[in-house]
Amino acid sequence: MVPWIILGVVLFIGMIGVFWMIGSYNGLVKSRNETKNGWAQIDVQLKRRHDLIPNLIETVRGFATHERQTLENVIQARNQAMGAGNVGDRIKAEAALGGALGRLMVVCEQYPDLKANANFLALQEELTSTENKISFSRQFYNDCVMQYNTRIESFPSNVVAGMFQFKPGEHFQLASEAEREVPRVKF
Amino acid sequence: MWEAIESNRRRSWILIVLMGALLLALGAVLGRLIHPRQGLVLGVCIASGVWLVLWLVAAFQGDRFMLTMGGAMKIERRDSPQLWNVVEEMTIASGSAKMPDVYVIDDERPNAFAIGRNPEKQSAVAVTSGLLRLLDRDELQGVIGHEMGHLKNRDSAFLVLAGVMLGAIVLLADVFLRGMFFGRRRSRGGGDGQAVVLILAIVLAILAPILAQMLYFACSRRREFLADASSARFTRYPAGLASALEKISSRYEGGKQETNRVLAPMYIVNPMSALAAVGLFSTHPPTGKRVQILRGMGGGSAYADYEAAYGKAFGQGSALLGKRTLAADTAAPARAAAPKAEAKQDAVARSKDVVQLLGRLENFLLMTCTCGLGIKVPPELKRDSIPCPRCGAANPVPRAEAGGSYRRAHPADWESFRCACGATVLLGPGSTEPEASCRACGGSVRIEPSA
Numbered sequence: 001m002v003p004w005i006i007l008g009v010v011l012f013i014g015m016i017g018v019f020w021m022i023g024s025y026n027g028l029v030k031s032r033n034e035t036k037n038g039w040a041q042i043d044v045q046l047k048r049r050h051d052l053i054p055n056l057i058e059t060v061r062g063f064a065t066h067e068r069q070t071l072e073n074v075i076q077a078r079n080q081a082m083g084a085g086n087v088g089d090r091i092k093a094e095a096a097l098g099g100a101l102g103r104l105m106v107v108c109e110q111y112p113d114l115k116a117n118a119n120f121l122a123l124q125e126e127l128t129s130t131e132n133k134i135s136f137s138r139q140f141y142n143d144c145v146m147q148y149n150t151r152i153e154s155f156p157s158n159v160v161a162g163m164f165q166f167k168p169g170e171h172f173q174l175a176s177e178a179e180r181e182v183p184r185v186k187f
Numbered sequence: 188m189w190e191a192i193e194s195n196r197r198r199s200w201i202l203i204v205l206m207g208a209l210l211l212a213l214g215a216v217l218g219r220l221i222h223p224r225q226g227l228v229l230g231v232c233i234a235s236g237v238w239l240v241l242w243l244v245a246a247f248q249g250d251r252f253m254l255t256m257g258g259a260m261k262i263e264r265r266d267s268p269q270l271w272n273v274v275e276e277m278t279i280a281s282g283s284a285k286m287p288d289v290y291v292i293d294d295e296r297p298n299a300f301a302i303g304r305n306p307e308k309q310s311a312v313a314v315t316s317g318l319l320r321l322l323d324r325d326e327l328q329g330v331i332g333h334e335m336g337h338l339k340n341r342d343s344a345f346l347v348l349a350g351v352m353l354g355a356i357v358l359l360a361d362v363f364l365r366g367m368f369f370g371r372r373r374s375r376g377g378g379d380g381q382a383v384v385l386i387l388a389i390v391l392a393i394l395a396p397i398l399a400q401m402l403y404f405a406c407s408r409r410r411e412f413l414a415d416a417s418s419a420r421f422t423r424y425p426a427g428l429a430s431a432l433e434k435i436s437s438r439y440e441g442g443k444q445e446t447n448r449v450l451a452p453m454y455i456v457n458p459m460s461a462l463a464a465v466g467l468f469s470t471h472p473p474t475g476k477r478v479q480i481l482r483g484m485g486g487g488s489a490y491a492d493y494e495a496a497y498g499k500a501f502g503q504g505s506a507l508l509g510k511r512t513l514a515a516d517t518a519a520p521a522r523a524a525a526p527k528a529e530a531k532q533d534a535v536a537r538s539k540d541v542v543q544l545l546g547r548l549e550n551f552l553l554m555t556c557t558c559g560l561g562i563k564v565p566p567e568l569k570r571d572s573i574p575c576p577r578c579g580a581a582n583p584v585p586r587a588e589a590g591g592s593y594r595r596a597h598p599a600d601w602e603s604f605r606c607a608c609g610a611t612v613l614l615g616p617g618s619t620e621p622e623a624s625c626r627a628c629g630g631s632v633r634i635e636p637s638a
Contacts (some may be wrong), residue, residue: 103505118599118616122268128324129272135522136280139423144282 024160031148035169038141042172045133046081047096052130053078053101056123061106063114070107074100091172098134101127138172145169199345204407206399208351210234210494213356213395216388217363223381227458238355245351246304254302257489259290259313260548267544269292270319273328277335280421287312287338293545297321301334303399303562304344312338315425321438322431323533325524327429329418336417349403358401360392408472412507415477423488423522429481436474476500488521543601550611553603555596556582565613587612589630593623595637606630 056070057122064071077100081093105124114120149168160166211231218230237437264271271289278286283306290313297318303310312334314327322330337343367389381638419425483496491510499508546553556575562582564573572581585604587593595614603613610627612636624631 038282122616125269125272129269129276132272132276133279136276136421140280140282 007119007170009174021160024157025164028148028151028157028161028164028166031144031151032166032169035102035144035148037140038137038144039172040135042134043139045130045137049097049101049127049130049134050078050082052123052126056104056127058119059117059120060108060114060125063111063117064107067107070100070104098131101131142171145171198406198409199349202349202402203352205402206349206356209395209399210238210352210356210359213391214358216384216391217359219384220381220388234311234355237358238352241358242348242351254290254311254313257294258294262289262291262548263543265291266547267319267540269324270314270327273324273331276328277331277421278476281335281339281417282336283307283339285616286507287335290314291316291319291544291548293549295320297438299330299334301337302343303338304347306338306341307570310338310343316541316545317438319544320534320538321434323537325422325424325427326431326434328422332418332421333414333428335421335435335560336414339409340410340413342407342414345410346407347404353399353403357396360396363388369564409507411472412475412480412497415506416490416497416508419481419488419493419521420516422492423520424524425481425484425488425493427522428540428600429478432474432481481613484521485578490516501508547601547613551603552605552611553601553613554585554586555600555602556580556583561600569609587632589625589628589632592633592635593617594635598637604632606632 053074057075060067063072077097078091081090081097084090084093105127108114108120108124136138151157152166152168211234214230214232214234215227216230218226218228218233220226222229243273262270266319269291270291274289275286285307287301287303287306287310290311292313292315294315295317297315297320299312299318301312303309314329314330319327373485382543407638415428418428480493480496480500483499484492485496490513494506494508543553546563550566552566554562554564554573556562556578557580558575558578560575560577562573562575564584570584572583574581585593586607587603587604588607596602596615601617603611603615606612606625606628608625608628608630610625612623612625612632614623621634622631623634
């Protein structure tokens with residue numbers, strides 16, 4: 001009789017353990033998928049920014065004839081960002097592109113005709129919004145990564161994470177504000 | 188992620204249960220009055236029946252009903268790219284899977300509301316033309332963030348449920364009281380017992396709607412603060428919403444507003460200024476307090492910053508957000524203001540945009556005279572030629588037939604032509620689509636670029 005009771009208790013505990021593992025595993029997968037979706041969202045917005053640039057360059061070129069260098073910088077930064085291989089390079093190149101675009105927009109402020117152009121205004125709104133969407137999706141991604149990493153590292157879910165080799169996610173950090181090049185005004 | 192719902196869930200359940208009890212008690216007492224023996228059960232059945240019918244109607248037709256009653260018109264991206272973009276940004280920031288539909292209401296009073304039972308499946312935000320005219324981009328973002336917060340916290344779903352209960356209670360009490368005063372009562376000689384029930388019924392019929400309204404409003408006020416906290420979290424710029432609230436409420440001061448009472452809790456600022464003065468009966472907290480909290484967040488935009496500012500505004504110990512929401516949150520410094528165009532110039536440009544948007548939504552025929560003046564022709568006017576109000580030249584109304592073609596005259600601007608069926612077909616600035624289809628008859632017209 002007694003062995004049967006012991007066996008039953010062991011089986012019961014084992015079953016609870018299995019259910020807990022299933023729940024924990026599913027939670028981790030959900031969390032990981034959230035970070036994946038977050039990254040995909042950033043990707044969509046970065047691509048959108050690349051797509052906007054040729055049109056913007058064409059429009060600005062017609063009005064701001066003395067700004068060849070600034071335009072060249074933007075084109076170059078875009079090409080670099082599009083050609084970047086690994087994630088680290090890509091983040092760096094996208095940050096540089098953001099800086100180059102920011103300088104271009106500052107330069108555009110000096111051309112009243114350009115600022116009154118309907119096409120330019122529409123592009124400016126699209127660009128502003130895309131920059132916003134990049135930063136919002138970056139924030140969301142980073143928040144997701146933080147929650148996911150906390151789950152992987154903290155007990156007891158780290159046991160399951162270790163068993164199934166869940167790898168911690170990488171934060172998306174742009175260069176800090178100080179590192180960004182400030183547009184210089186020439187006199 | 189990022190729902191601030193947890194602290195409110197228990198309160199909401201208590202509210203629903205209390206209101207349900209009120210409704211059933213009212214039904215039971217009224218039923219007892221009609222028939223001393225079986226009336227009790229009958230009354231309860233009738234009360235729950237009324238509630239069920241109202242809820243079914245609200246749940247399945249409510250959204251459409253609200254939107255059509257408010258005169259809301261659904262827009263697409265090309266109608267108002269900025270509004271569309273801002274809604275898209277807030278969808279991303281809140282981590283929602285699906286962007287809500289966007290509606291514009293032709294109303295000069297600035298306001299906004301959100302509806303939808305399940306924000307991941309079907310939801311909508313609506314803003315008035317007055318709001319678009321009044322607010323700059325950052326402020327608009329703050330307001331949309333607030334509405335997104337309502338959706339994310341499931342406030343609309345709750346308000347429908349509680350609102351329907353309130354409606355059922357008001358309806359039952361109203362029917363009874365009217366019957367009392369205007370109907371001829373047959374006295375059936377129930378004795379003293381019946382007299383007591385009668386008095387009880389009258390007291391309940393008078394008190395129940397008031398009690399239910401107080402419960403309802405107390406809960407919806409709290410939800411406004413939560414939505415403000417969400418807005419700050421999403422936009423990372425509490426000053427935007429604060430400035431929007433200041434602008435909107437200054438528009439409402441002094442003016443008498445007529446707005447539907449059922450819709451009032453859904454708006455961002457309570458349009459019923461008379462009611463807003465009465466603390467317990469206002470659906471929205473005083474705007475001054477909301478602004479004070481948003482401005483007192485000390486350069487942060489996280490839930491913890493809002494909680495701290497809330498505590499400061501209402502005295503230590505008052506808590507808004509739940510512990511779990513706060514624990515899951517991360518630090519979030521506020522961002523800097525977006526670069527702004529000159530305020531006055533910006534306001535003029537916005538105003539022009541809004542007028543054009545409304546014209547397009549209401550199917551006005553848009554054409555440009557040879558003298559450069561833009562002319563809007565109301566859809567009712569079926570004349571073939573429109574004289575220019577400035578130079579007097581007669582402008583033939585551009586037409587095209589299904590299967591035919593139309594050559595664009597002003598590709599950089601909005602322009603439209605009249606389809607053979609009489610409806611207006613609109614072409615956007617810079618659009619390069621080779622075909623346009625008529626929304627009324629479905630026929631498609633080839634579009635040729637301007638010569």
